[in-house]
Amino acid sequence: MSNLDTKICDVFAGLVVRKDLVKTVKGNAIVPSYVLEYLLGQYCATNDEDSIESGIQTVKEILAKHYVHRNEAGLIRSTIREKGRHKVIDKVSVALNDKKDCYEMSFSNLGIKKVLIDAGTVKKHPKFLVGGVWVIADVEYDHIEDKDASPWVLGTIKPIQMSHFDYESYIESRKQFSLDEWIDVLVQSIGFNPDYFGRRSKLMQLVRLIPFCERNYNLIELGPKGTGKSHIYSEFSPHGILISGGEVTVPKLFVSNAANGKIGLVGYWDAVAFDEFAGKKKKVDKSLVDIMKNYMANKSFSRGVETLGADASMVFVGNTEHSLPYMLKHSDLFDALPEKFYDSAFLDRLHCYIPGWEVDIIRGEMFSSGYGFVVDYLAEILRHLRNQDFSDQYKEHFSLSTDISTRDRDGINKTFSGLMKILFPQGGATSEEIEAILQFSMEGRKRVKDQLFRIDSTYADVNFSFTDKSGKEKAVSTLEEIEYPNYFHQTAIETNEGLPETDLPKSNGIELAASDKAPSRPIRSTPAIDAVELKEQHLTFMENQRGVSYDELIGPYIKGAKHITITDPYIRLFYQARNLMELMETIVKNKALEDEVIVSLVTVEDEFKGEDQRNFLEQIQSSMFTVGIKFAYSFDTTGSQHARHIVTDTGWKISLDRGLDIFQQYDMNDTFQLSNRLQKHRACKAFEVTFIKV
Template identity: 50%
Template sequence: MKALDIKLNEHFGGKVVRKDLTKLVKGNAIVPIYVLEYLLGQYCATDDEETINEGVETVKKIIAQHFVHRDEAQIIKSNVREKGSHRIIDKISVKLNDKEDQYEAYFANLGLSRIPIADAVIREHQKLLSSGVWCILTLAYVSTDEKGTTPWVIESIKPIQVSLTSLEEYKEGRQAFNKEEWIDVLLQTMGLNPEEFTFRSKLLQLTRLVPFVENNYNLIELGPKGTGKSHIFSELSPHGMLISGGEVSKAKLFVNNSSGEIGLVGYWDVVAYDEFAGKTKNTDRGLVDIMKNYMANKSFSRGTQVYGASASMAFVGNTDHPVSYMLKHSNLFDALPKAYYDTAFLDRIHAYLPGWEVQKLRNDMFTSDYGFIVDYLAEILKELRKEDRTNEYAKYFELSDTITTRDKTSIIKTFAGLAKIIYPHSEMTEDDVRELLDFAIECRKRVKQQLQKMDETFEEVDFSYTNKSTGKVTSIETLEVLEHSSPPSFDLSMEQNSDTETPEIATKKEPLKIELIGGQKIIRDNQTGISYDKLFGAYLIGATDIKVIDPYVRLPYQLRNFMELARLISEKKDPEAEVRLHLVTSNNEDYIEGAKDAFEQMTYSLESIGILFSYEFDDFIHDRSIELDNGWKVILGRGLDIWQKTGGWYDINEYIQEKRICKACEITFVKS
């Protein structure tokens, strides 16, 4: 086991499970992960391999014998009749039959309806009155000649839900982990492999949890298909309800005027709308008006009576165009149905998650390591809803006076939600606070920027804050605006020093003069549009002796990066000149033979384009740089490895650097 898995089992024994086990037990059962992990938590919440194997077999048997498949419903009914009673797992919803003055249960898979259920059960588990809850129950069959009665009897019923253990115990356990470890634990709990995500990508995933820890929080995420936008809301928690955006009605969501029944917002912590986008979708304009009022005031009305509720709203859907197209020709809300394409409605959104930054899920992005039983985490998140962390940023920072009340509320709710998720024990440094505040501001600014494009009456807002101890003012910009601004924003951030020179680059028309300056270029997590040429191509001009120091040039993608640098050097050099290119790297016995073979092949290959390549191994190097004999040194914060993994041979990102997603790093230019 990995060190993190061992540590997690040590501090949260009995509350964690190996995440690959759900695939082993699921089979063809169409059942949420939290149901499977509830069962795995009963039998496999351990790191003992023998116990795990036995537990997996037990859970498999339970699923095989008790889970109700729709196509086997008649067989299950027959078993109940023959045996007298049988334990089953099914999704149950309950309605009040006011004519008979009794509650009646409806079975989603078994197909039974109007089965009487005791009032005491409903008082204890009111969510049964909504759209359905997965339950373990004992169903009996009692033959009767009495007319109008049913032979089916619910003997016992228990919603699948972990009983909450101490929140204080959870917070105490958190103290044993640093920030990076804890974030990785949460990613693994969500079934994801944290090694495949940058810090910003991890934040995007964790922000999907904010509706579960913040009351009345409104989140939207629009992006390409296949990025797992709706997975969290359908699989992670029994306190969230995922519904199709086309199936929403006033009665289902808020209150049924005919029966007086309260809708989903009265029973669930989170109501998520799947497939929310789609310009041609028909939408009830009256529903949008009720939603606007609820999202702003946390209440809705039926006649003269006003109801309050705390359910958060999450809207997820697919975009129709690339980000660059939307920014230039329309806006980031372009894909929404006409009725929701309403600035008053959209202004109630607290955060817009950039779904286009989330990579499409590949097999290697899922984990087989340990994480919390998702139902356990769901109960913890529900308890954390009771806490208020919205003002913790104010200890260190002060938001700009131009930020409106609605903008401020949005920012601090996103900040508070992430603080509860990552720092439930409330121990945060100034840098920790700044990190979350920057991200929260960006999520709200994304909303406001689009509203200003849609409606000129929305005024410009200065999304900045002041550090109380230093007086430094920091302005926040959204990543997509940075990427698609012209010229690239990282060029604008260069701080010029006194040493400059202006080389001439010959073109067919006339020499183009580029002023080289010392300073720094900062690349953010998930930024695109970056290439070696844009970063430091001009600094290579005129250099005939180039030394690259990078300890990690050994794996296939790292060797690819180095060859791409060599290609750039060949493009920048005088066609008649030779350039000496020397690589200093480190290696170990697992990779050294393969690296030597690759470097030897490079030597012959590069010689044909006028590059004399040589290399050496040095196990004591740490810094990363490119030293040039034209007087410049480029200090590479991450070395040549500045991009996240691509999707492989059939991913266009493999071939175009500007299309790849970056890791956060800094590039510094020094004149020697």
């Protein structure tokens, strides 16, 4: 157990579970994680290994005996008949039989229908009426001669979700964790190992939780396959429902006129997520788009004379068809959406756009084996937080630009409020912490607005900035704006230059002519090395930024050097030695074949793995000798060596605040991943570099 695991178990005793246990007990049971963690929370909410082992066996026995597999439904029904009663774990739904004036329950896997359930139970658990709920139920068998009567009788029924919790205790317990610790607790609770994520990537995972704690929050995430976009909405909470984007209808989602105005999913669930939302050729009902636009803007909808309201958040997740630079050059970041949803009025109602291309494809080692909240407990906490509003907590420290519209402010405020609820439910955030969250929230809305500017020329450019109490203005940029400035700052027309006139985008139903070009926005400067003239400069790189390599960042400044000194106290572990080897490759590329270069490394000997460390460095030494590089290393023993820099005999000093460790973790064993072979395809950590002429 890590120190954090120990602390979680001590502070939240009985409310946490080891996250790898879900896979251990799941077997072939097709149930959401929150169902399994509900059971694990009953028997394995401890860090005592003997109790965990005993609890695992108990949960496995419960699943084996009571979970209903579809292919064993006949056997379970027979067991109920022979024994007279049997407890089952199954997903159930309820419908009103208006001819008999009664409620009837259906068991999904067990395959039985028309089981009577009393109105009081339905009133207590209204979600039975829509979408289905996982339950533990006693089912009885009582055959009677009446052909219309069902022999199946409901004994007891209990939805699989926490019935109560102590919110005040949660708040007091949160105060015992630093912000970094708390973020890691939440990431582990989701099921991921926080060691594989930077701060920015962790926040993106947590933004996925906002629909559960913020009313009427509209979120979209588009990106490559395999990044876990839909996982949270299908597995994390009993208060959210994930549906296929092509399976929803107006009656199912909002209200059914045919069923006497029966309200749909938005009236019963905290978050309604649309999976596989992207796909240009998908057929979409125009009336669904129209009623959805009204709901997302006004929290209300109507079909007929009555106007209804609901507070369900809407989440749209889908896969992109092209790479990020391709979309920026040839279309926009909403390019993959169905035609009916590729509507500026609909898109403008989105509060935040998670850049799915920044999220790593999930690998096996990224899942957590540490402790996190039983997800049902966290789901109830988030639901409780829906009643609170944290959107004004930045106003004491910062003010948004007057250029930002009301709709933009709503998007920023909702994302900010949601993150503050998740990270600081107890309050007490510092000005610096609030600033970081505000900036991240503004970026999520700016990504939406920037694409609207490309899609529809009637949208004006907006200055996304905020001002602190001293009057200093701080502009907000998206990462793609920094990485691809030449492609990013294109207007709706410029994006489509070279296309036939019939292919130009439409604005408000009117075809735009090439002469209607909107003025291009100024191109911001971006960190880049001047390949012709080397100069002193300071560069800052954002977390998850790609396109960075030693060749382009460092290569020009070491070209022609005959003696290079590398000072970095953290060349100890395998991945750190690999970073050094890749820098050596850059040196090889920038020397003449016939020249020799002396490279001296000053580092610190690892206290526990010094032998492995020496072995790595000696292998590099042997490899480099054959290409004319004399590599030598020495260990600093003063204990005061913290500097990280590269110095050349040509008069340049390259100061790296992270040393060579500028890349996030990637799978070094996967030969077929570009990130393993080309540095420019790796996501960076946040880092700074200064080039100084000495």
